Amino acid sequence: MNDIKLGKKLIKRINEINRKDIKIMEVCGTHTQVISKYGISNLVKNITLLSGPGCPVCVTHESYIDASLDIIKRENVKVITFGDMIKVKGTNKSLEDYRDKFKVIYNPLDALKIAEKNKNLDFVFLAVGFETTAPIIALTIKLAKKNNISNLYFLVSLKLMKPILNKILKLNTDIDGIICPGHVATIMGSEYFNFISSTYNIPSVICGFEALDVVAGIYTLVKSINKDNFDFSNLYKRCVKVNGNKKAHLEIKDVFKVSNGLWRGIGEVNNSSLIINKKYKNYDALDKFNIKISTKKQANKCICSEIILGKKLPYQCNYFSKECTPMNPKGPCMVSSEGSCANYYKYRGAF
Amino acid sequence: MCLAIAGEIINLDNNYALVDIMGIKDKVNIQLLDYPKVGDYILIHTGFAIEIINKEYFNYLNKVFNEMIKKEEENE
Numbered sequence: 219m220n221d222i223k224l225g226k227k228l229i230k231r232i233n234e235i236n237r238k239d240i241k242i243m244e245v246c247g248t249h250t251q252v253i254s255k256y257g258i259s260n261l262v263k264n265i266t267l268l269s270g271p272g273c274p275v276c277v278t279h280e281s282y283i284d285a286s287l288d289i290i291k292r293e294n295v296k297v298i299t300f301g302d303m304i305k306v307k308g309t310n311k312s313l314e315d316y317r318d319k320f321k322v323i324y325n326p327l328d329a330l331k332i333a334e335k336n337k338n339l340d341f342v343f344l345a346v347g348f349e350t351t352a353p354i355i356a357l358t359i360k361l362a363k364k365n366n367i368s369n370l371y372f373l374v375s376l377k378l379m380k381p382i383l384n385k386i387l388k389l390n391t392d393i394d395g396i397i398c399p400g401h402v403a404t405i406m407g408s409e410y411f412n413f414i415s416s417t418y419n420i421p422s423v424i425c426g427f428e429a430l431d432v433v434a435g436i437y438t439l440v441k442s443i444n445k446d447n448f449d450f451s452n453l454y455k456r457c458v459k460v461n462g463n464k465k466a467h468l469e470i471k472d473v474f475k476v477s478n479g480l481w482r483g484i485g486e487v488n489n490s491s492l493i494i495n496k497k498y499k500n501y502d503a504l505d506k507f508n509i510k511i512s513t514k515k516q517a518n519k520c521i522c523s524e525i526i527l528g529k530k531l532p533y534q535c536n537y538f539s540k541e542c543t544p545m546n547p548k549g550p551c552m553v554s555s556e557g558s559c560a561n562y563y564k565y566r567g568a569f
Numbered sequence: 570m571c572l573a574i575a576g577e578i579i580n581l582d583n584n585y586a587l588v589d590i591m592g593i594k595d596k597v598n599i600q601l602l603d604y605p606k607v608g609d610y611i612l613i614h615t616g617f618a619i620e621i622i623n624k625e626y627f628n629y630l631n632k633v634f635n636e637m638i639k640k641e642e643e644n645e
Contacts, residue, residue: 221631224630224631224634224635224638227638228634228638231638231641246571247571247572248571248572272571274571300615324615324616325615325616325617326615326616327598327616328616347571348571350571350573350614350619351571351614351615353601353617353619354601354614354615354616354617354619357598357600357601357617399571401571401572401573401612401614401619402571404573404612404619404620405619427572430630430631431630434630434634437634453629453630455623455626455629456622456623456624456626456627456629457612457620457622457623458620459620463601463619463620464603465600465601465602465603466601466619469601
């Protein structure tokens with residue numbers, strides 16, 4: 219996939235065509251990683267590449283972490299989580315402070331096996347992610363029901379990309395183009411992102427995750443921006459169909475319903491999350507443990523929220539690489555390997 | 570976290586497929602796919618296949634963008 223010769227030609231053309239100072243935002247943690255790893259920001263002139271809210275860990279609200287810590291402290295209960303979540307702090311602490319009380323998995327089906335093997339304990343799976351992960355969590359909940367697993371619950375924080383993009387593009391009118399998240403598009407379909415160009419009059423492009431995919435995406439956007447067009451293109455046709463994965467849509471619809479969602483540093487965004495519906499409420503950890511997620515705004519001195527909204531870059535934060543490092547993250551963007559700050563720290567060095 | 574990797578189906582068994590991922594064999598849930606076949610390349614996210622990769626577009630970027638740049642260079 220990575221034709222270096224073509225990649226070099228595209229970068230040369232980007233720099234020849236572009237006559238403006240432009241800002242392009244990507245909204246997928248894996249795109250953030252690709253851009254940083256290959257030093258793409260340094261190869262394109264007069265283009266600022268911004269990382270939006272594309273890392274689920276970075277946008278997981280403090281109150282959700284506090285709820286998981288409330289659960290983890292209880293007797294005979296253990297938490298199951300994706301590895302990225304363990305260092306994210308709630309109001310004060312993170313899961314890492316309770317090392318013997320959680321298990322890290324890659325495949326949600328492992329949560330079923332763990333629960334089945336340890337029937338004397340209750341387990342809570344921290345189900346975080348975007349539309350890409352939602353059908354998988356839905357299937358896992360359905361399999362738990364089918365297999366009569368009664369000691370596994372789900373603390374769900376599944377976010378939707380469309381409402382948050384609407385919020386960002388209303389708040390930040392400086393953004394000239396959007397690189398859309400390829401795997402959210404695999405599930406939802408290319409049409410899901412068509413609104414960016416048609417509503418906000420800026421070009422947008424769906425990209426894959428090889429260096430060439432991203433460079434081709436930037437080239438496509440730069441061409442449109444310099445012609446004052448607002449085209450919408452799907453360059454990830456090998457994995458993204460117009461209407462997405464219909465089976466995945468059915469699974470999401472069967473298990474979840476759309477609700478307002480809390481985003482770290484941003485607050486409540488209307489209709490931006492998925493919660494477990496009535497049919498599967500026996501699997502909802504909020505019901506089981508009688509927990510309410512607080513919507514209270516948390517005081518945070520770092521500027522993660524402005525970074526996620528594309529208003530500032532990581533090294534503009536006073537804490538970056540000083541008090542806040544991947545070894546001791548202060549804000550969520552430094553925690554995950556997909557976070558904007560963690561990528562600046564790893565690939566561009568401390569400032 | 571929406572990271573996904575590609576693998577080739579080498580065997581099918583009800584809701585699961587044995588998949589070759591760069592030489593490593595792993596069992597992947599295929600309930601979200603329509604009619605997967607042995608030899609298909611699939612996109613895998615957290616142990617689940619989320620799409621069959623369309624082979625027709627394997628070289629789409631190389632073909633389209635090489636042609637585009639060639640035309641631009643000819644016009645200059």
